[in-house]
Amino acid sequence: xxxxxxxxxxxxxxxxxxxxxxxxxxxxxxxxxxxxxxxxxxxxxxxxxxxxxxxxxxxxxxxxxxxxxxxxxxxxxxxxxxxxxxxxxxxxxxxxxxxxxxxxxxxxxxxxxxxxxxxxxxxxxxxxxxxxxxxxxxxxxxxxxxxxxxxxxxxxxxxxxxxxxxxxxxxxxxxxxxxxxxxxxxxxxxx
Numbered sequence: 205x206x207x208x209x210x211x212x213x214x215x216x217x218x219x220x221x222x223x224x225x226x227x228x229x230x231x232x233x234x235x236x237x238x239x240x241x242x243x244x245x246x247x248x249x250x251x252x253x254x255x256x257x258x259x260x261x262x263x264x265x266x267x268x269x270x271x272x273x274x275x276x277x278x279x280x281x282x283x284x285x286x287x288x289x290x291x292x293x294x295x296x297x298x299x300x301x302x303x304x305x306x307x308x309x310x311x312x313x314x315x316x317x318x319x320x321x322x323x324x325x326x327x328x329x330x331x332x333x334x335x336x337x338x339x340x341x342x343x344x345x346x347x348x349x350x351x352x353x354x355x356x357x358x359x360x361x362x363x364x365x366x367x368x369x370x371x372x373x374x375x376x377x378x379x380x381x382x383x384x385x386x387x388x389x390x391x392x393x394x395x
Contacts (some may be wrong), residue, residue: 344350
């Protein structure tokens with residue numbers, strides 16, 4: 205497109221040779237630098253002047269070449285651009301995934317730390333209970349009257365358990381015998 209517009213400018217210049225090519229006011233006398241750029245003008249102006257001089261010497265064939273030549277290929281983003289787009293599209297999901305993984309690892313660390321604390325508390329309680337039991341044994345061993353009372357209590361507990369267990373055994377035996385008798389009666393009635 206730029207070449208076409210440049211070609212149109214060239215064509216207008218050919219039609220109107222006295223009209224200046226650019227819209228900015230310039231000196232009517234072109235400066236000659238003999239290949240060296242002047243200190244007062246930037247290098248882009250000297251390049252522009254050279255192009256302007258070339259347009260003054262323009263003939264039909266060079267103008268036709270300018271208009272009908274193929275434009276140089278512009279660099280397109282192509283696949284690289286799509287990969288960048290894909291990266292930016294996947295970036296939020298990746299960020300969420302990474303945050304979730306980080307939270308999961310932190311939760312595992314916290315659970316392990318909590319488990320260690322519970323374990324240490326349990327061990328401390330077990331040691332405390334062992335110390336208390338050792339102190340009670342020491343107290344009991346130091347007082348023989350307590351030992352006799354404890355022995356009597358243990359014997360009484362055993363006797364009570366026997367008394368409670370015997371009626372249950374007798375009751376169970378009676379229910380078993382009753383069931384056996386009823387089963388025998390049913391068999392006899394059927395026969």
